[in-house]
Amino acid sequence: MSAGRVATDAAPVWEAVIGLEIHVQLNTRTKMFCGCEVTFGEPPNTHVCPVCLGHPGVLPVTNEKAIEYATRIGLALGCRIAERTIFHRKNYFYPDLPKAYQISQYDLPLGIGGHLDVELDDGSDLRVGITRVHLEEDAGKLVHAGGASGRIDGADYSLVDFNRGGTPLVEIVSEPDIATPDQARAFLTQLRSLVQQLGVSDVNMEEGSMRCDANVSVRRPGEPLGTKTELKNMNSFRFLHRALEVEIERQIDALESGERIIQETVHFDPATGLVSSLRSKEEAHDYRYFPEPDLTPVELDEAYVERVRAGLPELPAGRRERLIGQYGLPSKDAALLAANKPLGDYFEAVAAATGDARLSANWVMGDVSAHLNAAGLEVTQCAVSAGSLAELLGLVRDGTLSGKMAKEVFETMIATGKNARGIVADKGLGQMSDAGELDAIVARIVEANPGPAEEFRQGRDRVLGFFVGQVMKETRGQANPQMVNDLLRRHLAAHGN
């Protein structure tokens, strides 16, 4: 397809410039500016009060936990935390915005100038700049009833649920450092993982606790930036990827046919795969920002910032470095384990129990991940716990199981939930590595076959294969092949003396 004209070609005709704006709902107990509980999926308008309904006379009071959570995000993204940050009012009319202004931040945001290093599919790193991290309040939720699409067009009437209204939101704005839909998806995936590890949000795109807007333009390489359009509210990674592909394609087609790009907000319809322009009336916004007079400035002194920093969990970038240094893992594996906190925790538990990082990594990145991917599970839902896997790997390390046998046992463990030792015992699987027992069997077989033994002594090495076969038959294939070889050579030679 023609999206291949972008960036992936050796000498691309067009390149895309993408910046993302991500909204993350914080999982604080209460809302941004009032005491109502933050909830999801509750009956409409059951978690509201005069403040979040915008009654006359009410005043906002800043949620200090939200300030702390936003500071965590800012620090994790390497932002400079403002010593003094203030809120602004963003004024516009809409029924889901009860005060007709959103309390947000404008020219003095909480965090500025950070970055996220994104591991791309080819193993290379992309550093995406973070312009700003700021705090604001979420709007209520409109439910358009009576229409077929659930959208406002064609609806008979609209209802407003203010449960969500006033939920703390952190807006993360990236620099336009992203060039392809793949990079955008990788950035968003890794940002999501980072925020999840900070414990400050559920970052669930389907439930709307993470939402993404994209600014996108195209240009010929080396030329100034083109006119951008804004893709609003993409609620899944797939959706974001597809919408960017379609919009980039649309812009290239338009420019190639001599049209101009209009700066506007466009809507991507996943059903039709088309983008459409939103009405210009909704576009003509002058938000008339001015400092929120009902709130005093938030002072975040160095001691506060350092206290928050000290409370941060280990972050993916740091963990990746540690996994490489501590376990000698390849960079790509380390990055993958660092980006997926539960999988990283699982790996480290297995490695600690087995004392064999390489073997543990091979299994976690290999069989375990393959199983999880096939079953669509998170590692926390895996039937084989880290302890169980460590037990299995212990049997591999002491020679009880070959690699091949261990894979079979692992599958049985998943299917039955039994532990490795139990399965090995039930099936009589363990490799026979008891030197004394095997020695007796080998001695007996050599004794019983004097003819072939003589041939071997006369130099016909091929006969060794016959003896190995006999031993394997006797031991139902469980004898350790290397030990069988060694013992046979010793007995055959000894016999001749």
Next chain:
Amino acid sequence: MTADTGSAGYALDVRCLTAHQCRELLTSGDVSASELTRAYLDRIAAVDGSVQSYLLVDEAGAMAAAEAVDAKPRSERLPWEGVPIGLKDIFCVKGMETTCASRILKGYVPPYDATIIAKLRAAGLVFLGKLNMDEFAMGSSTENSAFKITRNPWDLERVPGGSSGGSAACVAAGEAPWALGTDTGGSIRQPASLCGVVGLKPTYGVVSRYGLVAFASSLDQIGPVTRNVGDAAALLDIIAGRDPRDSTSIGLPEPVGQPDRGDLEGLRFGVIKEFVGDACEPGVRDVFDSSVDAIGALGGVCEEVSLPSVERGIAAYYLIAPSEASSNLARFDGVRYGHRTSHSEDLYEMYTRTRSEGFGPEVKRRIMIGTYALSAGYYDAYYAQAQRTRTLIIQDFERAFGRFDFLISPTSPTVAFKIGERTADPLAMYLSDLCTIPVNLAALPGISIPAGFSAGLPVGLQIIGPHFSERGLLGAAHAVERKLEVDLVPPLAEAAR
């Protein structure tokens, strides 16, 4: 004072009762709370047909509250329990219609109590009802009320001032011993001056604004309207305090207590040059000059001081206040409460018609000015410039308070003007607040006390103190009040019953 009890066969004459006298009558047992409340309701019935200060008289609620007080043994009562009060219709009172004298809030019954209302309830005060005002506190004559024109008890052809005109007129007319108002640019002090009562605007932050329907958030402050300085001090102590629901509230460093100062020895008073001389009409100037003499006779030293920036106060105020108002009043959109137009084709028409029908001309004018001043491209020239001017005014006051304990000026450049005289000329109307506006811009406390009469109409003296100097300010005002001995009872005919 003629305060005979009903039981002796005389009607209780409340025309000149102070709140302290009400309290004495209740404490001594000479009058019951129901008798006292009934006497005020009777007085309202007798004179409010001509004064028109009340928008709502809650006869049933007031009597029930008074009877509940009577049911308690006197020894268990709080000091102010059973004393009636009138409330500007800008405070949210749970269960009591609150309109801000605007059609857009007609029928709105708040689901919560303002913080000051909760404090008054806790102190046991009896709410007589809601008082008229300029719509959303925008005006200097109370002529901008959507519902009625309040008249000055000293001359029914004249305005009571505004925006707390209902509060000042009702106290002057003896329709409540005291009342609460709000002051954004002079809205307590100017009507107090025009009606011959005491009006105090506390330092910004002394009284919680939670539940005060916002006009201009960075300027609004609640304060007492009373018949003497002692009552103002007592009411301030009831309502002052840091409120966790108002981030901008601070409270008082200590209760002001009862002022008992008899002289002004050792105090220096700066006469604000820009507010005397040609800025005032001659009759006001004469009264002011005699106030300066009185201060001198009490041992105070008066000297002229220039605050050059205050002349720009009106210009700065009429950008800052409308800007904040344009945002504060945006929530009145017909979606959740208050007026909604009866017919509209779509959302935008609903907004437009609702607000066109609901707001009066002065409110619309200020919303338009504020919207314009905050618009992209104009913000720096208007709003930001006005804020810089505000800083200059603050610095002028700071310099002056380096030399003086208090600053004085006439409260209003004129006595009460005729109804209709300035309605066609907004700029002339805005000049009514020349001397009071800079005090709000600098967040200072200011008090207006009756200083005398010009052609039979009251003239007020404004005393301004440094931030949080209420205790000293009320002390000085008390000394001047005692020296001047101004008659407080207007010649008002009672309607025949």
